Amino acid sequence: MTPGQILLIAVALIAFGLTLRRGLPTAQRALRETGQTVVRVLPLLALALPMAAFLAELIPADIGSGLLGPESGLTGLVIASFAGGFIPGGPFVSFPLVLTFIKAGAGGPQVVALVSGWAILGFHRVIAWEWPVLGPRFILIRLIASIALPVLAGLLAELLLPSFPHALARP
């Protein structure tokens, strides 16, 4: 178990302790909420992990190390940002897929741009949620304001990467 995981467990137990102090019913609601999410998420995870593992076997290693490799520079950041925007689905799909790119040798800043592109641009989410709820003009404003941000995240990552030597410890 990594220090990060231990920290997460400690923080979760503290937060749950705070709900207990608010009284037993609050803690029960928190537990019920947690249980419902676990029941919804675990089957997805059990399907998504084998999917990502199979895709990892199929994705040619040179995509990870070439197109999105550490040497791909600004071009790699731009490709990663927009490729991220086209990854469909929630975190249970995107993160196992991102993991396959890390294993295939993608560079740290490129992976940061990929995750940021998925989160910020996420075209499936724009079409499924943002358009119906907020309308096309709002989407236009938001995309104009944020289209370059995933690349910027990648550039920041290039600056910060030397301080994170274990960022891409390939599991």
Add this chain to the structure above:
Amino acid sequence: MLSFFRRNSSAVIIGAIGLLAGALVHQLRGPAAFRHALGNAADLFLVILPAMLAGLLLAGSLKQLVPTGVLARWMGAESGMRGLLLATVAGMAMPGGPMAAFPLVLVLAQGGADRGALIAFIVAWALNGLQRVLVWEVPLLGADFALLRFLCGLPLPFIAGVLARRVPIRWSPPGAGPA
């Protein structure tokens, strides 16, 4: 039958892609590679399970501790740089998926939050939502990478909010009068 597919569309799509990819691996790379991939998936599952359960417990507890009505009040009347900062923090704290986030954005918009704050909120939620970072990113990609990615994302909602205020397109929230 159809409603089952609609309710579980994510699982159906992931399962279908998984089956197809698994068949291809078996065909192209042989049974050994197939078993190797399944073994990898099982190992990963066991590694991330404890952190994921902890992350979900944290999200469930936070939902009880931070009522969403307070978030709306924080952002409603505020504007300026302080409004963007509050929207960024609120977006990061906002738990739940798009079915929870976008309706809240609409409520905030109708309550008077400006476009800069709304866009800062959306970008902060999508990029640095603490629930997603803790439940998915830390267990799957590792704490070091998650922290690096998080730090790189930290200024972005703010930048998006500042830029959005300068985009010369008129917009007023659906269901409200013309701005």
